[in-house]
Amino acid sequence: MAGARRAHDTARGGLLAEARFLASLWRAGLQTAMAFRVAFVTQIVGMALNNAMYLAFWVVLFQRFPTIGTWGLRDVMLLFGVVAAAFGIAVVLFGNILVLSDVITGGALDAWLTLPRPVLPSVLASRMTVSGIGDVATGLVCFVLAGQRSPEAALRFVVAVVASATIFLAFMVIVQSLAFWIGSAVLLRQTAFNAVLTFATYPLTLFDGTAKFFLLTIVPAGVMGTVSTDFVRRFTWPGLGQLLVAAVVLCAIAAALFRAGLRRYASGSIVLAAD
Amino acid sequence: MTAATRKYGSIFTAQLANGLTYPLDLLGRALSIVVFLWVFLHLWRSVYATDGSQAIAGLTLADTLWYLMLAETIVLSKPRISADIARSVRDGSVAYQLARPYNFVLYHFSVGLADAIVRAAMTALVGGALVWALVGPPPPASGWPLAAIAVLLGWLLDFSMSALIGLSAFVTEDTSAFDWIYSKAVLVLGGVLLPLDFLPEGLGSVARALPFAYTVWAPARVFVSPDPARFLALAGAQLAWLAVLALLLAAAWRWAIRRVAINGG
C-alpha cells in the first residue's frame, strides 16, 4: 500500500495533468450524452435547424435589400457562423457556463472544493451541452458558404472561433461570479446572455459612438462577432492583437473575480434566500 | 352563459393577481425586449439609409419599429398553454381536472390570457418607452382599441394551436418537438422578425395563407396602420382561422375525454 500512497506525491498540478483531467471530463460527458442516442441526434439537428431559420431571415432580408451598409449576405453569414461556432464550442466543452450562477448559489461548489483541481475549469467542464454541436456544425457550414476557401482562411477561422469562445466564456463567468455577492443572479445571467449573443450576430458597423464603445468593452459582443469575423476575412496584426488582448484581459478579470468570490464563499457569508 | 363568464372571469382575475407576484420574471422579459428593439433600430436604420427610401412597402422606419415592438411583445408574453396541458396529460392530473365544474381547455385559456396580459402590459410599457425615445410617438391612440381586439384574437388563435399541440400528448411521448416546430413556424411565417409586407411575392402570399401570420403579423400591422378596411380584412381572417381551429380543438377535446374515460387517464 505504501507504494500506492507515495506514488503521486511527486505529481502536483501542472498544465499536462490539468489537460488530461479535462480530456477525461469531456470523454465522460460525451459518453453520457451518447447513452441517449435519439436525444443526442435530435438536439444537434434541432439546433442546426434552429440556426437555419435565423439564417433564412437574413437570406430573405438580403433578397429585398442587397446590402445593408457595407455588408452583404456572405458577410453576415460569416459573422453568424463565427458566433455560432464559438458559442457551440463554448457550451459543448464548458456546458456549465449556462448555469454557473445556479451552481454557486446552490452550494454545488463544495463537491469540487474537496478535489485537488482548480475549481473553475472543473465546474465548467463537468457538463456538456450537446446542442452546441449543432451550433458548431452551423458555423462550419456558414464558413464554407461564405466563400472563404483557402487553408489560411480556415486557420484564421479556428483562431477567431477560439478567441470568441474564450471571450464569451470569460464574460459569462464575470457576470455570474456576481452571484457570490448578490445571491441568485438568474435574471442578470439571462439578460447578459441574450445581450451578448444577440448583439454579436449583428454587424458592429450598424452602431456608432457610445453604442459601439459599449459593444467593444462592457458587453464585448462586438469583439466576439465583428472584430473576430473581420480577422477571418483578412489577416491584420491589429485585428489579431485586439482579439488576443480582449481574450486575455477578460480571462484575467474572470479568474480574479471568481477567485475573490471563492474567498467570500469560504468565509461562508454568501446570501441565502429567506425561508 | 353569464354563469360561465363569471366562472372563467374569476379564474382570469385570480391569475392576473398571481402574475403580478413575479416581478423579476416580468423584468426579465422587459429587458429582453430592450435588447431586441435596440438592435432592430440600428439594423433598420441602416437598411432604410442604404435603400434610400422613406417608406418600404408603405412602412416608414418609425412604423417598422413600432411594428416590431408589438410583435416582440406578443411573442415574449406568450403563456405556455401546450406545456401546461401536456404536463397535465402526462402526469395524469387531467383526469382530476375533468371532474371540475369547468372546461379544462377553457380553464387554461383563462389562465393563459391573464398571464399574457400582465406580461404584455409590462413589456409593451418598457418597449414602447424605448421606441418612443428612439423614433418618436406611437401610431395614433384612436387606433389602439382596434389593435387591442386584433391582439386578443391573435392570442386566442395562438392558444388554440398551442392547445392542440398540448392535447397531442395523449398520443406522443414528447410534445416539445411540435412546440418547437410551431414556434419556428411563427418566427418565419408569422412576421416576428420583419413585417410580412417586406417578403418577396411568393413567400409573402404563402405566409398570409397560413394561420401563423394572424397571431403576430395581423395585430402588429393593425397597430401600425389602423385603417378600418385593413382591420376588417385582417380581423376577418383571424376570425375565420379561429373558427376552423375552434372546431378542430373541440373535436380533439371530445376525442381526448373519451380516451380518458376508456383508459382511465
Next chain:
Amino acid sequence: MSSNRLADSGARDAIIDVRGLAKTFQVVRKRAGVSGSLRAVLRPERTTVDAVRDLSFAMADGELLGFIGPNGAGKSTTIKMLTGILHPTAGEATVLGLVPWRERRQLAYHIGTVFGQRPQLWFHLPAIDTLRLFGRIYEMDDALVRRRIGLLAEAFEIGHLLETPVSKLSLGQRMRCEIAASLLHAPRLILLDEPSIGLDVVAKQRIRDTIRDMNAREDVAVLLTSHDAGDIEALCKRVIIVNHGRIIYQDRVSALKRTHLTCKVVGVLFAERLAEPFAMPGVDVLKAGRDGYGLKLAFDSRTTPVERVLAQLVAAGTVVDITITDPSLEEVIRAIYEAAEPDGAPGEAAASTGLGALDAGP
C-alpha cells in the same frame, strides 16, 4: 472531558488535531422579489449564527471515528472546515499535518469523501469510467490506476459491477462502488457521510462490512457522520457527539453505553403461571401478562445488579425464555442531548447520569 486527547488510543499519531475551532456566520436574510434583492444589497438584515463554538478534538491515524449530532448541530460546518471549504472564525486545526483552509488542494490529494446523498459516480456510465476519471483527478498514472482498480474490485467484490452503468445497479451496489472509488488514490483519511442511507437491513450490513474492511485493509482513517446510530454502533470505537456547535460527548462507544444509560430491559417467559406476582425492590415491572406467563422488567444495573435480578427470576419459576436488551445508541444519545443544557454545555443532569464519571476513567 478527559477523553479528548488520545492517551488511551495508543501511540498512533493524530491525523486530525482540532483546537478551539469556531465558526460564526453573518446570515443575510433575503426576501423574495426585486425589492428583496435590492434590500439585501443596500441595507442587509444580518443575523449572527454561531454554528461551531470552541471545538477541540483529535483523531488517530487509522481510527474509525463517529461524528454525530442532530441537524444544525454544526457537523457539516465542521467537516467543511476540516476539508478547507470554509475558513473558521477562530481556532486552529491540522489535518494530516496541513492546515485545511490554507492548503486545501494539497490536502485534497490525501483525503477522500463519500456523501450518501450526493453520489460522485457518473450516473449513466459504468463505474469504471468514473474510476478512470478519478485517476486523472488525482494525477495517478494509468498503470497505477489499473492496479488499484484490480485491487479494489477484488477486495470489495465489485469486479462484476464495474462495467455496468451505475443507473442499473442497486443502491447497495452503488454505495460499495462509491466507497471503492473514494479509495482509488489511497487516501489516508476518508470522510463518510450517511453511507447507509436508504438501504435495507441486509444492504446496510454489507456496507458496514465494507467500511470495516476498508479501514483494516487500506489502513485508512474513517470519519463517519451518520444519523443512523446503528452505523456508529457497528463501526466506531470512538464517537463524538455535537449539539449547538459544541461537543457534548466524546468517548468510546462502549463507555458511552456502559456509563450512560444503565437501564436494562428484561423479557421473561415462564413455564407455568407464577404463584404470586413478581416484585423486587429496584425493579420496575413494565408489563405482566394477564395469564401470568410473561413478564417485562426494567431496572438500573448500577443500583440493582443483573445477577440478583436473574437469581430472583429463576427462583420465581421455571424460566423458559429470557431476553435482556441494552438501550440502543439512539436512546443513549437522546438522553445525552436532553441532559445537555440548551447552549450546549453539559448540565448537572448529565453529570448524574454518568458523564461526570468519565473523569474517574473508564
